[in-house]
Amino acid sequence: MVRYLLDQGSDRVHVLSRDEAKQDQMRHDLGDNRIRYFLGDVRDYDSIRAAMLGVTHVFHAAALKQVPSAEFFPMQAVKTNVTGSENVVKAAEEVGVESVVCLSTDKAVYPVNAMGMTKALMEKVAQSHGLENPQAKTVVSCVRYGNVLYSRGSVVPLFINQLKAGKKITVTDPDMTRFMMSLDQSVDLVHYAMNNAEQGDLFIRKVPSCTIGTLAAAVCELFERVPDMNIIGTRHGEKLSEQLATREELARAVDHGDYFRVTADKRQLDYTPFFEEGSKTVNTYEDYDSHTARHMDVEETKDLLLSLPEIQRERKNWGLA
Numbered sequence: 544m545v546r547y548l549l550d551q552g553s554d555r556v557h558v559l560s561r562d563e564a565k566q567d568q569m570r571h572d573l574g575d576n577r578i579r580y581f582l583g584d585v586r587d588y589d590s591i592r593a594a595m596l597g598v599t600h601v602f603h604a605a606a607l608k609q610v611p612s613a614e615f616f617p618m619q620a621v622k623t624n625v626t627g628s629e630n631v632v633k634a635a636e637e638v639g640v641e642s643v644v645c646l647s648t649d650k651a652v653y654p655v656n657a658m659g660m661t662k663a664l665m666e667k668v669a670q671s672h673g674l675e676n677p678q679a680k681t682v683v684s685c686v687r688y689g690n691v692l693y694s695r696g697s698v699v700p701l702f703i704n705q706l707k708a709g710k711k712i713t714v715t716d717p718d719m720t721r722f723m724m725s726l727d728q729s730v731d732l733v734h735y736a737m738n739n740a741e742q743g744d745l746f747i748r749k750v751p752s753c754t755i756g757t758l759a760a761a762v763c764e765l766f767e768r769v770p771d772m773n774i775i776g777t778r779h780g781e782k783l784s785e786q787l788a789t790r791e792e793l794a795r796a797v798d799h800g801d802y803f804r805v806t807a808d809k810r811q812l813d814y815t816p817f818f819e820e821g822s823k824t825v826n827t828y829e830d831y832d833s834h835t836a837r838h839m840d841v842e843e844t845k846d847l848l849l850s851l852p853e854i855q856r857e858r859k860n861w862g863l864a
């Protein structure tokens with residue numbers, strides 16, 4: 544995202560994060576004096592406020608996002624993902640930021656684990672900003688992703704390391720499905736939200752899904768290995784499929800081609816519509832689910848993987864490109 548903003552000609556980019564080592568790495572990798580680094584934490588209001596002074600747009604990606612760790616430490620996830628997000632929104636409003644885009648996940652839809660539950664609450668915090676403050680100056684929106692291929696700690700680099708070590712690849716359930724997108728597609732989504740959001744909007748990028756069996760086969764073919772899988776079974780807090788949008792959200796969504804724009808539910812706190820008035824339109828929609836979405840086959844999954852610079856680099860290192 545930072546690279547993208549610099550390429551687009553931003554005068555200044557402020558980076559706020561907790562990890563000085565990662566900031567140092569970034570300083571070396573990007574070496575651009577338009578970036579200013581701030582050490583801080585979304586749990587610490589003053590640190591966010593200080594980083595936001597003079598800023599027009601905020602991309603809020605700070606999160607505890609590992610499913611297992613949030614299961615063991617749910618209140619830590621609440622502090623960062625929920626209270627931290629509230630701090631971000633409040634500080635942005637206080638200093639007069641034009642827009643905040645909050646990054647969410649498909650795991651926030653019908654959540655079964657603490658990570659998804661806290662991200663779902665983050666979305667509610669973002670949406671309530673405009674509802675609670677009709678005069679709000681800062682537009683707050685959310686974007687919802689599926690799995691970003693090759694993101695840190697995710698399954699594709701894991702499969703590649705297992706192949707490299709000559710081990711069997713560990714597959715939870717070959718029939719499990721996930722929405723797959725590239726980092727570039729996720730950056731496009733944030734950019735789209737930044738340019739098009741109205742108060743409380745939620746943007747979803749339409750992407751295909753695939754089974755984990757297909758993903759594993761695609762990785763093995765790209766690295767010219769015969770698939771040798773160890774089926775380990777579903778991990779703690781995992782769903783068989785993910786949903787990018789509920790049917791209620793789709794019923795009020797505007798189709799923007801590559802994206803859905805789900806507008807905020809702007810009803811007032813009047814219980815009548817919740818109890819007595821339903822919506823027949825909702826009945827005609829299905830959830831946007833990775834089981835029923837268009838599935839990529841092995842060839843299409845390979846093409847998507849091959850578009851990633853990390854895969855190209857790995858294949859080169861393996862003498863395959």
Ligand SMILES: O=c1ccn([C@@H]2O[C@H](COP(=O)(O)OP(=O)(O)O[C@H]3O[C@H](CO)[C@H](O)[C@H](O)[C@H]3O)[C@@H](O)[C@H]2O)c(=O)[nH]1
Nearest residue numbers: 608609648649650689690697698713714715716719721755
């Ligand atoms: O050894 C493994 C590890 C994972 N998987 C499977 O591969 C798929 C993807 O697993 P990841 O660990 O890469 O990703 P998750 O779906 O668990 O979660 C990730 O994607 C989410 C979006 O849904 C969030 O962004 C979250 O923070 C991020 O970790 C899952 O079906 C999982 O069961 C395996 O088959 N074998």
